[in-house]
Amino acid sequence: MTWPRALLMLHVFAVYGSDAATYVFDDSAGLGRTFDGIGGLSAGASSKLLVNYPDEQRSQILDYLFKPKFGASLKILKVEIGGDVQSTDGTEASHMHNSWDENYQRGYEWWLMVEAKKRNPDIKLYGLPWGFPGWIAAAPQDPYVDPQQTATYIVKWVQGAKMHYNLTIDIVGIWNERYYNATYVKSLIQTLRKVLDVNNLGHVSVAAADGTWDIADGMLEDADLAAAVTYIGAHYPSTVTTDAALKTGKQLWASEDYSTFNDNSGGGCWARIINQNYVNGHMTSTIAWNLITSYYENLPYPRNGLMTANEPWSGNYTVESPIWMSAHTTQFTEIGWLYLRHGNGVGHLQSGGSYVSLVSPDKKDLTIVIETLTQEHSKCNKPLDPYNVSAAQITIQLKGSFVSITQLQPWHSKPGFGSADRDIYFEKRQPLKVTNGQVTLNVGVDEVWTLTTVSTGNKGSYPPPPPSKTFPLPYQDDFEGYAVSMEPNNFAQQLGSFEIVAEGNNKFIRQMVLQQPLAWWPNAEPKLGRSFSVIGDHSWTNISIKVDARITPVNGTSGVFLAARADKAGIALYDTGGVFFYVSPDNSSYILSSDLSKTQVVSTGPVKWRKGWNTIELRILGEMVFGFVDGVEVVATRAPTEPTNGFAGLGTTNWGLADFDNLYIT
Ligand SMILES: *[C@@H]1O[C@H](CO)[C@@H](O)[C@H](O)[C@H]1NC(C)=O
Ligand SMILES: *[C@@H]1O[C@H](CO)[C@@H](O)[C@H](O)[C@H]1NC(C)=O
Ligand SMILES: *[C@@H]1O[C@H](CO)[C@@H](O)[C@H](O)[C@H]1NC(C)=O
Ligand SMILES: *[C@@H]1O[C@H](CO)[C@@H](O)[C@H](O)[C@H]1NC(C)=O
Ligand SMILES: *[C@@H]1O[C@H](CO)[C@@H](O)[C@H](O)[C@H]1NC(C)=O
Ligand SMILES: *[C@@H]1O[C@H](CO)[C@@H](O)[C@H](O)[C@H]1NC(C)=O
Numbered sequence: 001m002t003w004p005r006a007l008l009m010l011h012v013f014a015v016y017g018s019d020a021a022t023y024v025f026d027d028s029a030g031l032g033r034t035f036d037g038i039g040g041l042s043a044g045a046s047s048k049l050l051v052n053y054p055d056e057q058r059s060q061i062l063d064y065l066f067k068p069k070f071g072a073s074l075k076i077l078k079v080e081i082g083g084d085v086q087s088t089d090g091t092e093a094s095h096m097h098n099s100w101d102e103n104y105q106r107g108y109e110w111w112l113m114v115e116a117k118k119r120n121p122d123i124k125l126y127g128l129p130w131g132f133p134g135w136i137a138a139a140p141q142d143p144y145v146d147p148q149q150t151a152t153y154i155v156k157w158v159q160g161a162k163m164h165y166n167l168t169i170d171i172v173g174i175w176n177e178r179y180y181n182a183t184y185v186k187s188l189i190q191t192l193r194k195v196l197d198v199n200n201l202g203h204v205s206v207a208a209a210d211g212t213w214d215i216a217d218g219m220l221e222d223a224d225l226a227a228a229v230t231y232i233g234a235h236y237p238s239t240v241t242t243d244a245a246l247k248t249g250k251q252l253w254a255s256e257d258y259s260t261f262n263d264n265s266g267g268g269c270w271a272r273i274i275n276q277n278y279v280n281g282h283m284t285s286t287i288a289w290n291l292i293t294s295y296y297e298n299l300p301y302p303r304n305g306l307m308t309a310n311e312p313w314s315g316n317y318t319v320e321s322p323i324w325m326s327a328h329t330t331q332f333t334e335i336g337w338l339y340l341r342h343g344n345g346v347g348h349l350q351s352g353g354s355y356v357s358l359v360s361p362d363k364k365d366l367t368i369v370i371e372t373l374t375q376e377h378s379k380c381n382k383p384l385d386p387y388n389v390s391a392a393q394i395t396i397q398l399k400g401s402f403v404s405i406t407q408l409q410p411w412h413s414k415p416g417f418g419s420a421d422r423d424i425y426f427e428k429r430q431p432l433k434v435t436n437g438q439v440t441l442n443v444g445v446d447e448v449w450t451l452t453t454v455s456t457g458n459k460g461s462y463p464p465p466p467p468s469k470t471f472p473l474p475y476q477d478d479f480e481g482y483a484v485s486m487e488p489n490n491f492a493q494q495l496g497s498f499e500i501v502a503e504g505n506n507k508f509i510r511q512m513v514l515q516q517p518l519a520w521w522p523n524a525e526p527k528l529g530r531s532f533s534v535i536g537d538h539s540w541t542n543i544s545i546k547v548d549a550r551i552t553p554v555n556g557t558s559g560v561f562l563a564a565r566a567d568k569a570g571i572a573l574y575d576t577g578g579v580f581f582y583v584s585p586d587n588s589s590y591i592l593s594s595d596l597s598k599t600q601v602v603s604t605g606p607v608k609w610r611k612g613w614n615t616i617e618l619r620i621l622g623e624m625v626f627g628f629v630d631g632v633e634v635v636a637t638r639a640p641t642e643p644t645n646g647f648a649g650l651g652t653t654n655w656g657l658a659d660f661d662n663l664y665i666t
Pocket of ligand 3: 386387388
């Protein structure tokens with residue numbers, strides 16, 4: 001061997017690595033499972049700030065998520081069935097706050113489903129409760145106790161979607177991520193199936209149990225339970241399933257997954273699990289929490305969405321890496337396509353990474369998705385066993401129905417991880433000629449490739465959105481501009497539920513929850529026994545929040561409060577600090593506290609409270625904090641030294657109705 005040749009070899013190795021392997025893509029021996037689609041999950045109040053974006057940007061954002069052949073082209077929209085409970089980054093309103101109440105105008109999930117359907121009439125809709133309003137079951141609070149009542153509550157939501165929005169719900173679940181209790185889960189699932197069927201909702205499938213794979217064991221022992229469940233949905237399965245789940249023969253879903261910061265590595269996580277959930281776990285659908293980061297940056301799980309849009313006041317948004325990683329699969333497949341079999345188009349690359357192939361039911365179209373994400377650049381929210389990836393020359397050998405394919409269209413992503421690296425996302429490459437069913441592709445490290453016969457791929461784009469801005473101050477809202485039952489803009493409710501109520505010519509917000517709801521997760525629903533909603537900018541230090549407040553004569557709360565520098569919210573709410581000005585008309589007194597739970601009392605004293613509306617104000621200036629009722633200064637004292645900054649907010653001292661109007665923050 002002469003020197004130049006040796007150098008050439010080294011060069012080849014450096015670029016393409018030392019790995020070269022042939023992979024066969026063949027349907028002759030049969031096909032794998034049916035593909036059920038890739039989706040996004042709007043839950044835990046994760047879409048709260050999307051609804052009041054300016055129309056133009058809001059429409060663009062929705063296109064990036066749902067419009068076919070544009071961006072993520074999602075095929076499933078899963079939403080929370082609001083239960084008035086803290087479900088991660090806030091509470092979502094129930095359609096039945098009380099047993100005597102029914103309302104299908106609340107919150108934003110109805111609106112989101114309508115917008116998704118407008119863009120993609122074939123998108124599947126999936127609803128799941130995180131928790132339930134308190135009336136759902138007798139003490140001890142548990143929706144399993146009266147399955148008929150719980151199932152009826154869920155089915156009313158399905159019927160409400162049809163009646164009020166002409167939305168067909170395709171899938172419902174029972175209770176998010178609750179402990180698996182065979183007896184009670186079985187009884188709720190079977191009752192739900194029955195209530196759906198007697199209401200002519202036989203087309204609505206049940207997915208369960210939206211937690212672990214444990215339900216599969218129950219299904220193997222119990223044919224009735226197995227018959228009631230269409231999809232076994234597990235959360236954050238780390239790409240693997242169980243033997244029992246496989247044995248059921250049911251379709252297996254990662255019915256909630258991802259939950260990872262949406263930078264380039266987050267996109268890497270998403271690309272890897274979209275592929276490997278099938279390769280390792282035979283899962284035919286993967287659904288990302290969350291669909292979109294439309295919650296304040298300082299709430300739990302910041303930027304865990306497929307894209308980011310949490311500045312409705314500026315209109316700024318960011319199309320993040322996971323949007324394009326979704327497109328690699330979603331733009332070239334449809335629900336009902338079939339995976340090829342493991343070893344014949346599905347598997348791990350010898351050099352690290354994975355590949356899947358999907359074929360249209362008529363076998364005319366083939367889509368292959370290859371990913372070579374390294375462990376370092378595709379970490380999700382759980383530890384990942386170590387593995388190595390190297391660049392490789394991949395020879396694709398098409399057989400069976402695919403031998404006559406003469407050309408494949410490549411789409412390429414290579415997120416930049418070094419400072420000088422450019423991000424390559426979803427770029428169309430020169431078509432690859434296939435000769436005698438064979439084609440070779442050089443795949444680098446940290447890349448995603450789609451090779452497809454589908455010619456309609458498209459990287460959608462809009463002009464850049466407006467620049468980012470801080471939350472505008474002074475901020476005011478008289479709540480006249482809303483439809484009744486809507487949630488007020490920019491208020492991220494954390495406990496309880498606040499909605500627009502009209503009385504004569506006046507509109508205002510009312511806290512609606514009358515009793516402790518049934519928690520999603522024990523720590524997520526602190527037994528604070530009060531409502532609380534936050535607004536604004538977590539960096540606020542010197543701030544005044546002023547509002548008119550009224551305790552309703554019927555079912556009223558015993559008091560109201562204002563908050564500033566509230567440092568925590570979401571599922572971290574239980575030890576929220578800040579400055580809290582509680583006013584209690586009952587005993588004409590106030591309590592100033594440095595925590596939400598009112599255990600760190602700073603000052604107490606008398607107040608005068610008139611019947612009807614009273615103006616209350618909490619003002620913090622440097623080291624001093626002031627409280628006012630109807631313009632009268634009732635407290636002036638030193639502010640707690642910690643926390644130094646946080647959200648503003650308001651709430652009720654306990655469960656019960658209270659009204660708020662004419663908000664002014666400066
Ligand atoms: C309701 O939706 C269906 C499609 O699911 C459509 O065919 C029908 O026209 C819609 N009805 C109305 C009143 O919009
Ligand atoms: C199942 O749940 C019910 C109701 O909460 C409870 O009474 C029962 O002890 C639970 N069983 C198991 C095995 O956890
Ligand atoms: C990855 O490669 C390194 C360096 O060759 C080696 O030390 C390590 O054991 C490999 N890890 C795995 C999981 O193969
Ligand atoms: C939108 O905000 C993000 C985050 O602050 C920023 O990176 C981006 O440049 C902004 N977009 C525009 C068009 O200013
Ligand atoms: C107050 O609560 C009672 C039940 O305790 C209920 O019947 C009534 O409708 C409620 N009124 C309002 C305004 O919530
Ligand atoms: C808050 O107000 C005090 C008193 O006016 C001032 O000294 C301090 O700099 C202000 N802090 C901020 C962050 O603006």
